[in-house]
Amino acid sequence: LNSSVQTKYFCEPKIDGAAVSLTYLNGILEIGATRGDGETGENITSNVRTINSIPLKLIGLKDIPEVLEVRGEIFMPKDEFARLNKLQEKDGNKLFSNPRNAASGSLRQLDPKITKTRPLHFFAHGVGIIQGISFSSQEEIFKKFKSWGLPVNPLNAIANNLHDCIKYFEKIDKNRESLNYEIDGVVYKVNNLDDQNKIGEIARSPRWAIARKFPAQEEVTTLTDVEFQVGRTGALTPVARLEPVFVGGVTVSNATLHNMDEGERLDVHIGDQVIIR
Numbered sequence: 001l002n003s004s005v006q007t008k009y010f011c012e013p014k015i016d017g018a019a020v021s022l023t024y025l026n027g028i029l030e031i032g033a034t035r036g037d038g039e040t041g042e043n044i045t046s047n048v049r050t051i052n053s054i055p056l057k058l059i060g061l062k063d064i065p066e067v068l069e070v071r072g073e074i075f076m077p078k079d080e081f082a083r084l085n086k087l088q089e090k091d092g093n094k095l096f097s098n099p100r101n102a103a104s105g106s107l108r109q110l111d112p113k114i115t116k117t118r119p120l121h122f123f124a125h126g127v128g129i130i131q132g133i134s135f136s137s138q139e140e141i142f143k144k145f146k147s148w149g150l151p152v153n154p155l156n157a158i159a160n161n162l163h164d165c166i167k168y169f170e171k172i173d174k175n176r177e178s179l180n181y182e183i184d185g186v187v188y189k190v191n192n193l194d195d196q197n198k199i200g201e202i203a204r205s206p207r208w209a210i211a212r213k214f215p216a217q218e219e220v221t222t223l224t225d226v227e228f229q230v231g232r233t234g235a236l237t238p239v240a241r242l243e244p245v246f247v248g249g250v251t252v253s254n255a256t257l258h259n260m261d262e263g264e265r266l267d268v269h270i271g272d273q274v275i276i277r
Helices: 078-090 099-107 112-117 138-148 162-174 193-199 260-266
Strands: 009-015 018-025 028-034 067-075 121-131 157-159 183-190 209-213 219-230 236-247 250-256 273-276
Touching: 009 121, 009 138, 009 162, 018 099, 018 121, 067 099, 078 099, 099 112, 121 138, 157 162, 162 183, 183 193, 236 273
Parallel strands: none
Antiparallel strands: 009 157, 009 183, 018 028, 018 067, 067 121, 183 209, 219 236, 219 273, 236 250
């Protein structure tokens, strides 16, 4: 890195939704896919086309790239999620456990007409394959996104140093509950793209970006029983049965006990109070 220039960081709220990749050819949306394992995902093009905040055609004439892969997050706002669950309950259907699962399930509907009825939204947060245009920074990418009609999070910000990064995290954490969408932390990215290339990546994970998660949500419940399950290979796995407890957007009533040594170290007994994180 250039030691004579202060490294700047691009800061974003980390949306807790469904990661997707949108491919535009000459400004026209051609492919929508889930991120999958980072190399292979599901084709959800028909469903993506029903989401109002995703443009089917980019705005602009002169600077539209030949190929543009936009990476981002599809999510369901909290108030819309509550309304959807009321409708589910009214119709006698199963309730969704949290907005992330509702968004992910809506994207995987076989009938795009069902997806269209779901209140899904999209924020762009990065690029993949790109041909026909070049960028110098994350900040420039996001400005172009806005000019092309791609929605970006208005809380994104530039931090001039690590101290500013910490202040950004504290501000987002303080205002987290007032946001109308779920987030589970923030993401810091080195702003300069040349610096990003120098820093590099490992196993599809960039060294130039890092997520800072909020502290894990915890709840206390009671261990009511331990049962043993027999796997396909004959391996025995102990499973804790718990008094159901709501934590992190889901109700937990079972927990696999993989590490017997840790169980013995903690001297766990039926009837004990345990922390679910």
